[in-house]
Amino acid sequence: MSAAIINGKQISEEIRNSLRNEVEQLKGQGLTPGLAVILVGEDPASGVYVRNKEKACHDLGFYSEVHRLSADTTEQELLALVDKLNHQQDIHGILVQLPLPPHIHEKSVIDAISVHKDVDGFHPINVGNLVIGDDSLLPCTPAGVIELIKRAGVEMSGKHAVVIGRSNIVGKPVSLLLQRENATVTMCHSRTNNMKEITKQADILVVAIGRANFVDASFVKPGAVVIDVGMNRLDNGKLAGDVDFESVKEVSGPITPVPGGVGPMTITMLMQNTVVAAKRLHQQR
Numbered sequence: 001m002s003a004a005i006i007n008g009k010q011i012s013e014e015i016r017n018s019l020r021n022e023v024e025q026l027k028g029q030g031l032t033p034g035l036a037v038i039l040v041g042e043d044p045a046s047g048v049y050v051r052n053k054e055k056a057c058h059d060l061g062f063y064s065e066v067h068r069l070s071a072d073t074t075e076q077e078l079l080a081l082v083d084k085l086n087h088q089q090d091i092h093g094i095l096v097q098l099p100l101p102p103h104i105h106e107k108s109v110i111d112a113i114s115v116h117k118d119v120d121g122f123h124p125i126n127v128g129n130l131v132i133g134d135d136s137l138l139p140c141t142p143a144g145v146i147e148l149i150k151r152a153g154v155e156m157s158g159k160h161a162v163v164i165g166r167s168n169i170v171g172k173p174v175s176l177l178l179q180r181e182n183a184t185v186t187m188c189h190s191r192t193n194n195m196k197e198i199t200k201q202a203d204i205l206v207v208a209i210g211r212a213n214f215v216d217a218s219f220v221k222p223g224a225v226v227i228d229v230g231m232n233r234l235d236n237g238k239l240a241g242d243v244d245f246e247s248v249k250e251v252s253g254p255i256t257p258v259p260g261g262v263g264p265m266t267i268t269m270l271m272q273n274t275v276v277a278a279k280r281l282h283q284q285r
Contacts, residue, residue: 004254006152006227008144012264015147016060019271023061026278029044033278034063035093035119036085040078040104041071046097049267049269053095056267061273063090075104079112086114093119095270116281119273120172130176138275142174144265145206146181147229152226152254154204156181162199164188164215164242167209170229172208193221205252213244217251226255229262 014245023033027279036058039050050066067081078096081119085094094117096109103181110118115125121139129136149156161183166169175185183204188195199205208229220226230242243260249255256262 001261002247003226003252004152005249006076006148006254006256006261008148008235008256008261009030009053011148011151012268013150015268016056019268021062021273022275027061031278031282032061032064032090033093033274033275034088034091035095036065036067036091037071038067038078038081038089038096038164040069040073040097042099046065046099050097053267053270056271060224062271065091069100073101073104075108075112078104078109082109084111086112091117092281093117093270093274095120105137108215110172116284119270119277121273122168127168127173130173133180137277138177138269139169140231140273141172141262141266142177143269144227144262145174145229146177147269148227148256148262148265149204154254156183156204159183160186160201160202161206162186162188162202163205163206163208164195164199165206165210165229167208170208174208174229178204207242209242209258211242212240214242215248216244217247220248220252222251223253226252227262228256228258231258231263262275273283 037050039046054064054066069155085091096111100106110122113123115123116124118137121137126136162180163171164173166187166189175187178185186198189196196219200221202221202224204225206227212232212234226243226248228241228243232240234240239259245257
């Protein structure tokens with residue numbers, strides 16, 4: 001019997017409907033959430049992401065700025081723009097689309113974004129607050145993963161969660177958020193021995209390793225919740241996750257598809273972070 005599908009597109013739309021209503025109320029109080037996105041260079045995938053973010057802003061009634069800079073923009077020029085946006089009162093969230101051209105140090109740029117406007121959740125202070133359990137703006141994809149699990153009606157407390165992948169963008173933060181929900185967390189990665197023995201113990205399996213169809217049914221405990229964060233372009237042009245969906249859905253519990261699972265949640269959580277940042281900054285003024 002095939003598993004229940006966790007419909008990220010539908011859940012994302014439900015959250016956006018709530019945000020749309022909240023933005024309308026905030027506008028009535030004289031506050032319009034504002035998001036600035038900076039794109040350096042002409043990476044095709046980054047261009048698509050930026051257009052989708054711009055579209056989401058307009059759809060929800062945000063104030064939106066998109067700064068498209070040439071690939072030869074210097075680090076100093078980019079930092080000057082970030083500083084300007086840090087001081088701009090109608091901007092509450094700043095996102096610099098990664099990756100950046102090789103001559104620009106990503107860490108320098110991330111560190112320069114105001115911690116209060118860091119809607120990607122990558123600033124070291126926000127990361128540190130996440131580690132110690134303090135309030136912070138959360139990284140968008142990991143926050144989306146937790147939201148999907150909750151809205152699938154899955155209790156995380158006391159469960160064994162296994163995360164495959166240890167990136168700063170997904171693997172590490174999602175493991176911390178799972179711990180915050182009182183799950184017991186094991187992290188696996190490319191150097192893990194006997195990975196299948198570990199993953200087969202998982203009640204919740206989050207896969208973010210960046211290898212198409214890496215996890216098949218032999219990795220999965222019957223009935224386990226499987227969240228696939230992967231987004232890989234195959235030679236035939238089709239998208240595939242890190243999980244071999246067709247085989248795994250025959251043994252797993254609730255599972256996310258690719259596309260239509262975690263993907264739609266990332267921009268939605270970015271929009272939610274921008275609303276949170278707008279309310280906090282407004283209270284500080």
